[in-house]
Amino acid sequence: MTVSNSPKKKLIEVALPLPEINDASAYDKMPGIGPHPKGIHHWWARLPLPTARAILFASVVDDPEAHPEKWPTEDEQNAERERLFDIIRRMMGKKLHEAPEVYAEAKAEMLKNCDGQLPPVFDPFAGGGSIPLEASRLGFKAHAGDLNPVAVLLNRCNLELAPQWSGHAPVNPDSRQWIGGSEAWRGTHGLAADVRYYAGVIHQRAIEKIGKYYPKANSENVRGGEANVIAWIWVRTVASPNPAAKGKHVPIASSFVLSTKGNNSVWVHPAIDERLDEGWRFEVHSGVPTKDGLAKARLGTKAGKGQDFICILTRTPIQRSYVQSEGKAGRLRERLMCVVADGPSGRMYIAPNSETEKSLQIHEWHDDIAEARASLLAGPLPTRAEITGGVCTAYGLSSWGHLFTDRQILALLTASDLIQEIGSQIRADAERAGLQETDAIRYEQVVRTFLALAADRCADFNNSLCRWSPSNQKVMNLFGKQAIPMVFDFAEANFLGSSVGAWKTCSDYVADCVEVISVGEARVGEAKQLDAAAEQNGAELILVSTDPPYYNNISYAVLSDFFYVWLRRSIGKVYPDIFSTVLVPKLPELIAAANRFEGDALRAKQHFENGFRQAFSALRSKMDPRFPLTVYYAFKQEDEDAAEDAGAHNDLDLTTGWETLLEALISSGFQITATWPVRASQKWRMVSMGANALASYIVLACRPRLSSAPQISSAQFRQELSRTLPAALRHLQQGNIAPVDFAQAALGPGMAIYSRYDRILDPAGKHMSVRSAINTINQMLTEVLSEVEDEFDADTRWAIAWFEQNGFLEGDFGDAELLSKAKVTSVSGLQHAGVVLSKGGKVRLLRPLELPTDWDPENDSRLTVWEMTHHLLRLYHHQGAGDEITSGLLRKLGSNSEAARDLAYRLFKVSEKKKLSQEALGYNALVLGWPEIARLARQERTVPPPTQSDMFGRA
Structure with a gap:
C-alpha cells in the first residue's frame, strides 16, 4: 500500500x-x-x-x-x-x-x-x-x-x-577624496572601507589614551634599542606547598616551548637564583635542543603528560587539587615568562626582568577596572554540567571578570567607549557625503555595529585563557572550540600593536569580511x-x-555571555529590543x-x-x-x-x-x-x-x-x-x-x-x-x-564469498574448491582468470598490487568484474596513477565498468563489517574518484592516448 x-x-x-x-x-x-x-x-x-x-x-x-x-x-x-x-x-x-x-x-x-x-x-x-x-x-x-x-x-x-x-560609497573623508566622489563601489566594499577607516581613528585615540601601558621591548638586537611587542607570555604561579620553600610562588606551566618553527627552537628555563625574592627567574634559550631536552621543555613544570606539577625550588609534587584550592581562594598569581617582539629577521624572544614587569602595571583606572569586574563582567562562568569541552571554574575562575587581566579589561573598556564616542564623527561625515540626517544616523549605527563586532573579536584574543602557539608563533583565541579550558601559561596580545589579537588586526579582518557578505543581487x-x-x-x-x-x-546561551556583555556596553542602546537583559536569556533555550x-x-x-x-x-x-x-x-x-x-x-x-x-x-x-x-x-x-x-x-x-x-x-x-x-x-x-x-x-x-x-x-x-x-x-x-551479486559472473561471486570469509588471507584449498562448486566455477579457473594464487594446499585472493601491470582487458579471455575492480583500484589508489591514466583503463572496460563500481560498494560493506580498514579505504576512494574518472573516460581524445607503459607501469 x-x-x-x-x-x-x-x-x-x-x-x-x-x-x-x-x-x-x-x-x-x-x-x-x-x-x-x-x-x-x-x-x-x-x-x-x-x-x-x-x-x-x-x-x-x-x-x-x-x-x-x-x-x-x-x-x-x-x-x-x-x-x-x-x-x-x-x-x-x-x-x-x-x-x-x-x-x-x-x-x-x-x-x-x-x-x-x-x-x-x-x-x-x-x-x-x-x-x-x-x-x-x-x-x-x-x-x-x-x-x-x-x-x-x-x-x-x-x-x-x-x-x-550594498553599492554605497564610503563616507569617510580619505575615501571620498581618493575616489573624487564619482567611482562606483561594488557590494559592501564601501561599508568595509568605512569600518576600516573609523577603526583606524579609534586606534589612534586608544594610543593617546592608554598607550603608555603598552611599552616597547628593550633589546640590543634592534636599531634604537626598542622593538615592537607582539605579545607578553605569562605563567600562573602558586605558593609551594613545601614548607622549605617558605611560601615562595613557583610556576605551574604546561609548557616552556615558545617556538618550534624552522631548524631552531626557542624555550624558557626557570633558573634558580637565590638573590631574588622568589628564588628563581626565567632564561630564554634557543638552538637545537636534544630530544630529551625538548620533551622536558614541553612538559613545563608538569611531572608528566596529564599529571601533577613539580615545585622548581624543592622538586616536590604539587597536586592539581592543591592548585585548584589555591585558585578558589584567590591566591594564584602571574609572572611574566617572556616578551615576544618583532626582530630584524622575525620573532624575538626576550627574557623579562623585574623592571619589565613594573612597566606593565596599571597605575590608574583601578576603580573603572574594579567596577567592570563587579558589574559588567560579574556573570558566572558555565559549569561542567553546561558545556562538555572543559571549563576553568575548578581553578577559581568563576566569573567572566576572572578571565581578563587588568590591562585587558582596560583595553576593552577603552575600545567600547571609543566606539560609542565615534558615532558623532561618522554621522557628521555621512551628512557631508550627502546622506540625509535620518540615513546618516542609520549608517552611523551600522558602522558602529561592525566596530563592536571587532571589539568582540579582540576579546576572544585578549583574555588570560589564550594560548601561545609555538608552531605558528602567534596568540591563539579562546574559542578554538566550544569550551573554556584552564590555561596555565597564557599569551597576552599587544592590543595596540599590529599582530594577531591587536585592535588594528581584528578590525581590519572584520572589514575584509564585511566586503564578502553580499554577492550580486542579494536580497x-x-x-x-x-x-x-x-x-x-x-x-x-x-x-x-x-x-x-x-x-x-x-549551550549557546551560556557561552555567548562572553560576547554579549561587551556588545551590550558598546551598542546596546542601538538595539534595545535584543539587549534588554543583563545576560543572555537561558531558560527558554532548547x-x-x-x-x-x-x-x-x-x-x-x-x-x-x-x-x-x-x-x-x-x-x-x-x-x-x-x-x-x-x-x-x-x-x-x-x-x-x-x-x-x-x-x-x-x-x-x-x-x-x-x-x-x-x-x-x-x-x-x-x-x-x-x-x-x-x-x-x-x-x-x-x-x-x-x-x-x-x-x-x-x-x-x-x-x-x-x-x-x-x-x-x-x-x-x-x-x-x-x-x-x-x-x-x-x-x-x-x-x-x-x-x-x-x-x-x-x-x-x-x-x-x-x-x-x-x-x-x-x-x-x-x-x-x-x-x-x-x-x-x-x-x-x-x-x-547482497542481491547485486546475482548480476556478477561466477568467478566474482566466488571471490566475494571468499573475501567475506578470509579477506586477502590464505584459506584451505579444500574449502576453496568446495565453494567453487557452489558458485559454478573452479579453483584452477580462478587462477587462470588472475583472481587467486593457489599453492601448497592454500588459496588466497591476489592483492591489487600483485596484479600484472601489463594487463589489458581487451585481450583477457576470462574477464571478471573482480579483476576490473581491482585493476582500477591498483592504478587509482595503490599506485596513485591519477584520474587521467585510470580513465584510460575505464574506457577500455566500456559498458562493463559500472559493475566495477557496484562491486566496490559491496566490498566496502564487507570490509567495514570485518574491520579491514585499509581495504575499506581503497574501495571508498575508488568510488569517490569515479565521477571524474568516468567523465574523462567519456571524453573524445584530442591528443594521443598514454602508452601501455604509462597506463600500467607506474609504481
Whole structure:
C-alpha cells in the first residue's frame, strides 16, 4: 500500500553530488582561506556555507523523475540529473563571493521550478546565520529567527545592515577624496572601507589614551634599542606547598616551548637564583635542543603528560587539587615568562626582568577596572554540567571578570567607549557625503555595529585563557572550540600593536569580511528574536530550512555571555529590543540541560522534546507545500579551527539526540523523504574514507504527512522496503555517495516509508519505534547489496564469498574448491582468470598490487568484474596513477565498468563489517574518484592516448 504525495519530488529527495558538497564544506571550515562572512564574529559549530546553498537549491529544483513528459526514460532522467549536479558543483567553487554569475545561474534554474518567484526562506534556529545568508545570496527573501540576542545581531548584520548599504560609497573623508566622489563601489566594499577607516581613528585615540601601558621591548638586537611587542607570555604561579620553600610562588606551566618553527627552537628555563625574592627567574634559550631536552621543555613544570606539577625550588609534587584550592581562594598569581617582539629577521624572544614587569602595571583606572569586574563582567562562568569541552571554574575562575587581566579589561573598556564616542564623527561625515540626517544616523549605527563586532573579536584574543602557539608563533583565541579550558601559561596580545589579537588586526579582518557578505543581487532580509515553538505571524507560505539545537551538545546561551556583555556596553542602546537583559536569556533555550531543571534529566529531556514538537508543529502549518522542510542534525558539533570527525562508531540508532529528532519530526506530522550525510570536517577524506565514522551532519528532507495516512503491519513495512529500496539505492549510487556514507543515506528512503504511515504495528500490536525501524532498514540494506551479486559472473561471486570469509588471507584449498562448486566455477579457473594464487594446499585472493601491470582487458579471455575492480583500484589508489591514466583503463572496460563500481560498494560493506580498514579505504576512494574518472573516460581524445607503459607501469 502506498500513499501518494501531490507535490513534485525535489532533487534533494532523490540524489545529491555529496563528494563535491563534502569537499567544499570541508574547505569552508578551514582557517586561513581568506575573508569569509563568518569572520565578522565568532559563532560555534557554524554550518558551512556550501552545504547550506546546495541544500536550498536542491530543495527547490524538481528531480527529473517528476517530469516523465520531458524525460521519459531512465537514461534521459539521469542525464538531466547530471546537468543539475553540474550546477551544484559550480556552486561548490572556492571564493564564490567573487562569482555572482554562479548565484545568478542557480537562481535562474530555481525560478523555472517555482512559477518564476522564489518562496521566502525561514530559519527559526538561525544561529550563526549560514542558511539565511546563503538564501539571501541566492535571491530568496530570508527570514532568520533565534532566541539568542548575539545570533540575532549577527543575522541582522548579514541580512539587513550590510545588504541595505550594498553599492554605497564610503563616507569617510580619505575615501571620498581618493575616489573624487564619482567611482562606483561594488557590494559592501564601501561599508568595509568605512569600518576600516573609523577603526583606524579609534586606534589612534586608544594610543593617546592608554598607550603608555603598552611599552616597547628593550633589546640590543634592534636599531634604537626598542622593538615592537607582539605579545607578553605569562605563567600562573602558586605558593609551594613545601614548607622549605617558605611560601615562595613557583610556576605551574604546561609548557616552556615558545617556538618550534624552522631548524631552531626557542624555550624558557626557570633558573634558580637565590638573590631574588622568589628564588628563581626565567632564561630564554634557543638552538637545537636534544630530544630529551625538548620533551622536558614541553612538559613545563608538569611531572608528566596529564599529571601533577613539580615545585622548581624543592622538586616536590604539587597536586592539581592543591592548585585548584589555591585558585578558589584567590591566591594564584602571574609572572611574566617572556616578551615576544618583532626582530630584524622575525620573532624575538626576550627574557623579562623585574623592571619589565613594573612597566606593565596599571597605575590608574583601578576603580573603572574594579567596577567592570563587579558589574559588567560579574556573570558566572558555565559549569561542567553546561558545556562538555572543559571549563576553568575548578581553578577559581568563576566569573567572566576572572578571565581578563587588568590591562585587558582596560583595553576593552577603552575600545567600547571609543566606539560609542565615534558615532558623532561618522554621522557628521555621512551628512557631508550627502546622506540625509535620518540615513546618516542609520549608517552611523551600522558602522558602529561592525566596530563592536571587532571589539568582540579582540576579546576572544585578549583574555588570560589564550594560548601561545609555538608552531605558528602567534596568540591563539579562546574559542578554538566550544569550551573554556584552564590555561596555565597564557599569551597576552599587544592590543595596540599590529599582530594577531591587536585592535588594528581584528578590525581590519572584520572589514575584509564585511566586503564578502553580499554577492550580486542579494536580497535584504530580516532577523528577529523569537521562539521557534511559538506560532509565526504572516500570511506568506515559507520554505523552511534549519540547523536546530542538538539535544545537550552545546549551550549557546551560556557561552555567548562572553560576547554579549561587551556588545551590550558598546551598542546596546542601538538595539534595545535584543539587549534588554543583563545576560543572555537561558531558560527558554532548547537544550536538554539537566542543571536548568534542578538536576532532573527527565524534565530536561521533556523540555527538549516538547519544544521540538511544538516548533515543528508550528512550522508545518506555515510551509509552502511545494517544498520539503530541510533539517540538519549534527552528530558532533565542532568549531572551524578544531574540526574533527565524530567518533569511530556508526550507531545511529543508539544516538539519543538523533532518535529524539526523528521522533519529534514524525510525531509532529512529518514524513521523512531523504537523509543525506554531509562530512564537513577538514579531515573527512583522511579519516572517514574507510573508517567507520559518523558524518558531521545528517540533512533530512521532510514533507507533511497526509492526515488520512493509514496504519500497516511491520510485515507490510518490510514488503514495501523490499519493493522500493533497490531503486532508491541506485539513485544514491548515481549521486556517487561514498560507501562510508551509504548506510546513513539509505535511511532516507527507508524512513520515508516508515514515516509515511500513521502507525506501523508489530505482531504483538505494539507501535514500531524509530529504533526498530532503523534496524529493519539496515538489515534490508545488507540484503539488497547482497542481491547485486546475482548480476556478477561466477568467478566474482566466488571471490566475494571468499573475501567475506578470509579477506586477502590464505584459506584451505579444500574449502576453496568446495565453494567453487557452489558458485559454478573452479579453483584452477580462478587462477587462470588472475583472481587467486593457489599453492601448497592454500588459496588466497591476489592483492591489487600483485596484479600484472601489463594487463589489458581487451585481450583477457576470462574477464571478471573482480579483476576490473581491482585493476582500477591498483592504478587509482595503490599506485596513485591519477584520474587521467585510470580513465584510460575505464574506457577500455566500456559498458562493463559500472559493475566495477557496484562491486566496490559491496566490498566496502564487507570490509567495514570485518574491520579491514585499509581495504575499506581503497574501495571508498575508488568510488569517490569515479565521477571524474568516468567523465574523462567519456571524453573524445584530442591528443594521443598514454602508452601501455604509462597506463600500467607506474609504481
